[in-house]
Amino acid sequence: MQVVPIPLRNAYDHVNYLLACAETREAAAVDPYDVERVLGEAKARGLSVTAILNTHEHWDHAGKNAAMKAQTGAAVMAPRAAAGTLEGLDRLLVDGDAVAVGAESVTVRAVPGHTMASIAFLGEADGAPFLIAGDTLFGAGVGNCGYGGHAPTLYETITMLGGLPDATRVYPGHDYLKRNLGFTLSVEPGNAAALALAERMEGKPYFTTLGEERGINSFLRLGSPGIRENLPELAEGADERAVFLALRKRRDHW
Numbered sequence: 001m002q003v004v005p006i007p008l009r010n011a012y013d014h015v016n017y018l019l020a021c022a023e024t025r026e027a028a029a030v031d032p033y034d035v036e037r038v039l040g041e042a043k044a045r046g047l048s049v050t051a052i053l054n055t056h057e058h059w060d061h062a063g064k065n066a067a068m069k070a071q072t073g074a075a076v077m078a079p080r081a082a083a084g085t086l087e088g089l090d091r092l093l094v095d096g097d098a099v100a101v102g103a104e105s106v107t108v109r110a111v112p113g114h115t116m117a118s119i120a121f122l123g124e125a126d127g128a129p130f131l132i133a134g135d136t137l138f139g140a141g142v143g144n145c146g147y148g149g150h151a152p153t154l155y156e157t158i159t160m161l162g163g164l165p166d167a168t169r170v171y172p173g174h175d176y177l178k179r180n181l182g183f184t185l186s187v188e189p190g191n192a193a194a195l196a197l198a199e200r201m202e203g204k205p206y207f208t209t210l211g212e213e214r215g216i217n218s219f220l221r222l223g224s225p226g227i228r229e230n231l232p233e234l235a236e237g238a239d240e241r242a243v244f245l246a247l248r249k250r251r252d253h254w
């Protein structure tokens with residue numbers, strides 16, 4: 001599988017994706033927001049969009065399904081749990097499903113928390129695993145829970161994703177890395193990896209691996225003494241779940 005990230009550089013810092021089969025030149029468009037831009041990228045690469053994949057039901061991820069389908073005839077696939085919210089779905093996806101794109105495929109993972117219906121897609125490109133993370137896991141951050149989500153559930157999901165191999169490339173639905181590194185440094189000022197990456201990326205889109213996330217993402221560093229020191233609201237002996245929830249609350253108001 002080939003992953004083509006399309007950073008939109010719009011007000012929401014969306015990143016749209018094409019997942020392409022090199023053999024058949026078929027592609028899946030993930031959460032297309034700028035339909036013309038995604039189709040332009042597909043055309044430039046000789047790809048035909050045959051599937052539209054939604055990670056979750058939010059309008060800025062699933063709201064352009066009909067427009068994309070009208071131009072391509074592609075099948076619309078979304079989480080089964082979002083079926084009551086979204087219209088015009090051709091296939092409902094649940095944890096463990098394989099979604100074929102040409103001669104290749106990605107696997108569906110249920111990742112509730114940002115919304116309860118959220119799913120992610122796991123695949124392999126250039127010999128390394130990748131995760132299409134939607135709004136669940138961002139560069140140096142995690143999704144908010146204020147629009148249909150549940151923070152304790154997100155904690156369980158992020159803990160599960162934290163078990164993926166270091167080499168896993170993380171492809172989030174928005175490019176919030178630069179801002180999130182600022183949050184990391186606000187709760188862990190001594191985080192040298194976050195400081196180094198903030199300087200190195202120079203505002204350009206940059207996609208991390210899970211191994212890098214373990215160094216720069218506070219929500220995957222719940223045992224860090226430095227983070228605990230900067231969360232005075234924590235009770236003594238607070239467990240990692242409590243640290244996660246305190247960080248999520250802190251990030252909401254940051």
Ligand SMILES: [Zn+2]
Pocket residue numbers: 056058061114135
């Ligand atoms: Zn969302």
